Amino acid sequence: MTDNLSLVQKRRQHLQSAVGELGALVIEALNRSVDCIKRQDLELAERIVAEDAAINRHRRMLEQDCLVTLAAYKPAGEDLRAVGACMELVSELERIGDYAADVARIILKNGKTPLPPEPVAAIVQLASDAIGMLAGTLSAFTSNENEAAIREAVSMEEQVDREEDAFIEQMLSRMRSDASFATTGTYLLWIVHNYERVADRATNVAERAIYVASGYTPDLD
Template sequence: MSENINLVQRRRAQLQSAVGGLGKLVIAALNQSVTCLSQHDLELAERIIEGDAQINQQRRVLEQECLVTLAAYKPAGADLRAIGACMELVSELERIGDYAADVARILRRAGETRFPSESVEAIVEVAADAIAMLGEALDAFTCGSDEQGARASIAREDQVDRNEQAVMQRVLAMMRADPDFAATGTYLLWIVHNYERVADRATNVAERAVYVACGETLELG
């Protein structure tokens, strides 16, 4: 019996580490999308879009591994919570990866049309906070489910929301002042919302880390 428990714990650690690995791929894609936006790099946009397939494939592999582990080892308690959370988080991470690809697709759609530098800089700030939130939440989950770290990881969420609103107000004012700016403004609104959603889903990751650590399902956001 104790041997089986050790196997379950080992498998749980492997899965949590694999979730962390997927998270690193997603964070790399997000950081690439920020570079893509900052530099209006259309070639990088294409590479981000192509790279999304790797994230999607890794999600499917990890989901299958979680299912096999649940069936083979029948974990209980914290191990069951952790492996179930791994299944949920690979789905969350795949969707967050989609946000990076969506930003790249918006850049591709905009083509050679350059975005106003002030708006881009403000969006990059939103993105940086959201990506930092995600990284901290993932660390809390993968490093033994650190409840305090998970709770601390969402400290930036209100700032992300405020900064997103500031960008939206600025862009909408520009759209009202210049009807020709409507398409470009719409692209900017879509982009900043994608990064705000990263922060929302980072909060979900933090909630799962807390759940694994103490068994409580909390609304942290």
């Protein structure tokens, strides 16, 4: 019985570590997408879109690994919750990776049309906050942190929402006063919404991490 428990725990640690590795790939893609916006680097945008396929493949392999663990090792209690959470989180992370690719596609669609520096700076700030939330929640999950630490990791969720609301109002105001800004403004609104969704999904990660640690799922959104 002791040996079986040890094997289950090793499998759980392996899966949580693998989720962390997938998360690192996603965070790298997000950071590169921010760099892409700042520099309007079309070549980098193309690479981000192309490399999204690797994140998708990683997700599928991890899902299979989780299923094998459930079938072969029959985890229970906190270990079962952790393996189930890993299955859900790989899906969340794959979708978050899509946001980085979506931002890159918008940059490609915009082409060489200059993006105004002030909205870009606001997007970079919001993106940094959202990516920080995701990194914090993933670290808490892979390190089996307690509920207080997990909640702290997503404490900026309301701040990100406020930043998006203010950004939307600024863009709409400028679009109303300057019709020629409509296309660029629309692209910027699409971009900022992708990063706000990163923050939303970071709270989903936090909810699953708290479920593993405590056995209940809070509503953090």
